[in-house]
Amino acid sequence: MKENDLAKGLKADWLDKANLEANLTKNARTIGFGKKKPIEVLERYQILYRPFRRVNLDITDARINIQSQVSSLIDEELIGKVQDQNHRLLLWRPKYATLESADIEGVEFEAVYTDVDMMQSIVDDILEQRWYAQTEDDEMGPKLKRMQADPLSAIAVIVPRSPGGLRREQKLIDERMESHAYVLATSLVTNCSPKDIITSAKVGERIYAETVIAEYLKNDGSRRLVIYETPGAKTMNEALKAGHALSRLCELYAECRNVLLKMT
Structure with a gap:
């Protein structure tokens, strides 16, 4: 037809x-x-x-x-x-x-x-996923900063950090990279910025x-x-x-x- x-x-x-x-x-x-x-x-x-x-x-x-x-x-x-x-x-x-x-x-x-x-x-599903990614990104950012601001981080070149601490930091980095990438991608396709909150579509x-x-x-x-x-x-x-x-x-x-x- x-x-x-x-x-x-x-x-x-x-x-x-x-x-x-x-x-x-x-x-x-x-x-x-x-x-x-x-x-x-x-x-x-x-x-x-x-x-x-x-x-x-x-x-x-x-x-x-x-x-x-x-x-x-x-x-x-x-x-x-x-x-x-x-x-x-x-x-x-x-x-x-x-x-x-x-x-x-x-x-x-x-x-x-x-x-x-x-x-x-x-x-709506796409934008709901974006909201969750924004929330996750905002929550993990300060956690990662606190972890990297730990005094032990500054002397890690002299006193190596424990494998457990490194794994926790890497896990946070990986999780934040995934959520941050989704926020950036959805921002590009919807013509808004990563900090914008999409309230309706x-x-x-x-x-x-x-x-x-x-x-x-x-x-x-x-x-x-x-x-x-x-x-x-x-x-x-x-x-x-x-x-x-x-x-x-x-x-x-x-x-x-x-x-x-x-x-x-």
């Missing part, structure tokens, strides 16, 4: 659709020097408009107690297929939030029936993002999927870098890859 109504979308004005196939063909991998030998050929490609949802977030800056609102976009099509909490961070597109969307005409969209309540639940409007999917057939019969996300990019190379998150999801989850290939 197709949607033909006007839809909000993000796309690149510079994309040369007339020469796209030729450019993608040139990007096929080769081996050797001088007269290089191709090891794959472009089998098919498609320009897709993939559905995302804007997520509006209310935040409080814990340092100055000022409330504000930010937004980011999250992949509507794949959100229900990614189970790992860390992998779900690959679903977000923070840079899309500041781009101006426009009505897209003359394009057929695959009808999307993602349960918004399910999306909201997943977003609301899944909002649907916005389609222009994406180029290219599939190459290798000489050994295997296939390689290459993804270009054009919104906000100025060149094909930038679009290729922007597509790395989606490419990674396709590597991690066969179901994600199958969804994209069904659309081409």
Whole structure:
């Protein structure tokens, strides 16, 4: 089933659709020097408009107690297929939030029936995990400082510390690194700072993002999927870098890859 109504979308004005196939063909991998030998050929490609949802977030800056609102976009099509909490961070597109969307005409969209309540639940889970990580990070920071401020730490080069003390310190460091990394990662994808407290999040409007999917057939019969996300990019190379998150999801989850290939 197709949607033909006007839809909000993000796309690149510079994309040369007339020469796209030729450019993608040139990007096929080769081996050797001088007269290089191709090891794959472009089998098919498609320009897709993939559905995302804007997520509006209310935040409080814990340092100055000022409330504000930010937004980011999250992949509507794949959100229900990614189970790992860390992998779900690959679903977000923070840079899309500041781009101006426009009505897209003359394009057929695959009808999307993602349960918004399910999306909201997943977003809430991600942000709840962030809150726990922030709490853990804040609690372990002072503990680690006190441990490292111990007078024995200062003379450890002369009098080695006990293995038990070193293990406890390393355990704290490892635990804090994990929680701190999650806070930083969720800050990047939601367009907020590590000190911001996200008090609420609301899944909002649907916005389609222009994406180029290219599939190459290798000489050994295997296939390689290459993804270009054009919104906000100025060149094909930038679009290729922007597509790395989606490419990674396709590597991690066969179901994600199958969804994209069904659309081409």
